[in-house]
Amino acid sequence: MEELIKELIAAPSINPKVKAPAEAYLAAVGTDDQNAAADKLVEALEWGICTIDEELDFAESDYAKQSMGEESAAKFAASVRARKAAGEQWCDCPACVAGKKIYDSKSELYK
Numbered sequence: 001m002e003e004l005i006k007e008l009i010a011a012p013s014i015n016p017k018v019k020a021p022a023e024a025y026l027a028a029v030g031t032d033d034q035n036a037a038a039d040k041l042v043e044a045l046e047w048g049i050c051t052i053d054e055e056l057d058f059a060e061s062d063y064a065k066q067s068m069g070e071e072s073a074a075k076f077a078a079s080v081r082a083r084k085a086a087g088e089q090w091c092d093c094p095a096c097v098a099g100k101k102i103y104d105s106k107s108e109l110y111k
Contacts, residue, residue, distance in 0.1 A: 001108045002026060004098055005041075011095035018048040018099065025109065038109035045103040050091035056080045 008014060009022050021040040028037035050058075058064055059077035068076065083092065090100055102109070 001102065001105065002029065004102055008095060008098035008102060011093070011098060013093040014095040015048050018044045018095070020044075030111075034109075034111050038106070041109065042103065042106050045099050045106075049096050049099045049103060050093075052080065052084045052089050052091065055091040055093075055096075056084060 005022050005026055009019055009026075014022075021037070021044040025034075025037040025041045028034045056077065059073060059080045064073040064076065090096060
């Protein structure tokens with residue numbers, strides 16, 4: 001689990017509001033604070049993992065067009081729409097993929 005949390009922290013797309021509790025959790029592993037840190041990490045992941053609809057909203061946003069360029073943003077949005085049509089439910093950025101794996105195994109965070 002610790003390696004997966006390190007992967008989450010290293011992801012370029014990580015939200016700082018998820019990164020801080022992830023780092024705090026790693027610092028608390030093996031201490032009396034581990035379970036409290038786990039609670040905070042789980043709470044951050046509950047709102048920090050994007051759904052496919054949230055990813056699509058971003059992909060179609062003016063911010064995406066400005067930051068990625070219109071052509072890249074359009075390709076990105078098309079790929080998200082295709083993944084959604086194929087039944088995917090979650091964002092596939094590195095932070096969300098790692099975060100979802102951690103969240104799905106959250107019982108392993110506790111000692």
